[in-house]
Amino acid sequence: MPDGVVFAESAEDVVTTMRLAAANRTPIVTRGAGTGLAAGASARSGEVVLDLSRMNSILRIDPVEQLAVVQPGVLNGELNAAAAQHGLFYAPDPASTAICSIGGNIATNAGGMRCAKYGVTREAVLALQVILADGRELRTGRETLKGVTGYDLNALITGSEGTLGVVVEATLRLRPLPVATATVAAFFPDFATAAAAASAVIAARIQPSLLELIDGQTLEAVDMALGTTYRSRGGAFLLAQTDGYGAYLEQDVLIEAIRPFASSYEKAADPDEADRLIMARREAIPSLEKLGRVSIGDIGVPRGRLAEVAVGLDEISARTGVKLRGRG
Structure with missing residues (x-):
């Protein structure tokens, strides 16, 4: 069993957790919905679980720019239900779409059945707010489809499985629901x-x-x-x-x-x-x-x-x- 569990409810909770963990050299295992098949959310003795399931708010949906700003504990299916009210959808579609979290999707660069046309999670991430291992905050990306300057830190973090930082907010690309x-x-x-x-x-x-x-x-x-x-x-x-x-x-x-x-x-x-x-x-x-x-x-x-x-x-x-x- 892990030494403890932190149920984060805000980015500040994550910052505090990471600072304390860094100061005490305690490994942190971030957990979303726990649906992954590779045991990435499982922790052992000497480690602490950072559970993000309570950070589950859809902060904003912009139907004009076709994007959503969400916390990591939002479920993929919940985001799609909310986007559908605006005639939009979130393309990454893992088999566990009804119960997997956006944070987990980003951590694993999840794909799903629609990736043949719409790509995997990396193609849907526009911007991220990330808390680094020492508690510092990093913001990457932008809220526009076109962005050609600088290093693509979104792509670096997406799929890194929590080894580079903890995602506490994500700006995601939405697409129009198909007419047929x-x-x-x-x-x-x-x-x-x-x-x-x-x-x-x-x-x-x-x-x-x-x-x-x-x-x-x-x-x-x-x-x-x-x-x-x-x-x-x-x-x-x-x-x-x-x-x-x-x-x-x-x-x-x-x-x-x-x-x-x-x-x-x-x-x-x-x-x-x-x-x-x-x-x-x-x-x-x-x-x-x-x-x-x-x-x-x-x-x-x-x-x-x-x-x-x-x-x-x-x-x-x-x-x-x-x-x-x-x-x-």
């Missing part, structure tokens, strides 16, 4: 074929807002958890969305790209059906965890070589006897 969204679900005989289809979509020169793969074993876990029947329809699943004014035109191009590979495909008839399909992807990890201990790792590969990765994972699994499940 088109969703396609496709099934394939195996994961390698589905990966080849995903590469074909990229080669078709369109930019889906969402392009997600799930292999057959993960589909089985989702079916068991949600009562669905996805696995009976194929050995792999590809979920794709296009958005904006050209959503349905891009959808037509996308379908033509995947048609030679797919066993079957369907268009979501309405937003509710689209949400159900997206839920299958969001529930992939929780569904696998219900079957036993899961070790999760991310890899990055060129998009045109996804099929090679799928084949390689199968080979590793066969050689080692370790069950490997693919999603991405």
